[in-house]
Amino acid sequence: MHSPMLERNLAQPVIRRLSALRQLSERGIALLQQAIQDGLQRARPGEDLVSEGDPIDSVRIILSGWLARYKTLEDGRRQIVNFVLPGDCCDACVYLLSVMDHSIGALTPVTYAVIARGAFEQLLASDRSLAEAMWCETMVNSAIQREWTVNIGRRVALERIAHLLCELYERLLPVDMIEDGSCLFPITQMDLADATGLSVVHVNRTLQELRASGLIVLRDRTLTITDLKVLKDTALFSADYLHTKRRG
Template identity: 45%
Template sequence: MSGTFLIRKLNAFLPLRADGESALEALASKRVKSLLRGHDIISEGEDPKTVNLIVDGWACRYKILEDGRRQILAFFVPGDLADLHVYILDAMDHSIGSITPLQYAMFKPTEFEKLGDEHPRVLRALWWDSLLMSSIQREWLVSVGQRSAVESLAHLACELFLRLKMVGLAENGLCRFPLTQSDIGDALGMTQPHVSRTIKDLNATGVVTIQRGTLRVHDLSGLRTLALFNPNYLHHLYQAAI
């Protein structure tokens, strides 16, 4: 069921009607592509012609400087759209790449617009989802500018855990965490040695353990406190997750 995770997330914002869920699932299952790790769904400068839904695996939004340095601007997990209105651009000003082997569904703009016209509750829930991604972007900026290294990594771990838990991909405090030290460093503005030390320091707190591609939350309240985590930026998703 290609649309399962997106439907779960949208229902947290606004309960959908059965016909809206069915239409969304039919569209999500229509055109599913696979991608190996380390490849782009779409690259900067290309003409975006589709809206892309992450069905399985992890992806990221990123930019590359002329000297090869990379800044990761967002992580996408199953149920995320990358991005909702991107098809209105003439050329991409960023790239969307796979962090793990990936499956994604491609929506044609006309199909997506028809879905919104025929199912207003789906459209309104998608607006919520778009606002959520903007909220996450603002919170990431706060981390890069103001939080310490441990606070920033703790905040990222807490956010991703809650996003995964909300769509049913975290159980008993455990979820996948396939980010490399390079991925984390490029998202949080740290060198790889700094990331390695920060993971060690964060694990030593006892509230969370990051190792071997997994994240285990031992004390969610303690993690929130350590990260200076205010869940209001996740809006309805936080209440749905807990």
């Protein structure tokens, strides 16, 4: 028999994440924990959890680690279309479609839970608060995707990277992964480039600029946002699109 305490800890990020969108019932939380416990898995950095073209028959819930949703063009150009963070669900609803149109790859070691389509449908059917929270998360992901389009389409490099950092900061907050304005930041500059539609060289230049302005410290896989207010201003960042019910 597993330690219930351990399992609760594992599910913690998901519960926090979903709770930021909808109040979850005790029963829903219990069911979710059970489902997670039943489907635990691990992945190594570089490994794809799902690949473009795969049939969709299950849902994944991320418990720890960072991942990227991405698409690749025939000639190798890659675009990361979103990051997936602890507590996020991969495609809770995409199972309405039959085939994945993008891949999801681990950027770090990852622990996650797989829930088969049937079990997942049952889960949602048995607790309304859970279902709503999941749908809601899916809608927020769409909103994030829209904002990325704006970010890449209309912001210049400096604003663009600043904006991405602000977003990640705001998304890590509710899952308790920010400490004193600092967080683990396991993303390489190449990932950053693929996420912002820039070249690695230019990402590097731009990060230097952000450092020089004293807005961030980024070193040893750790990001510290020194002046969040100014960073948000230079990014033209507004958190509204994250639709997060803020306590306050």
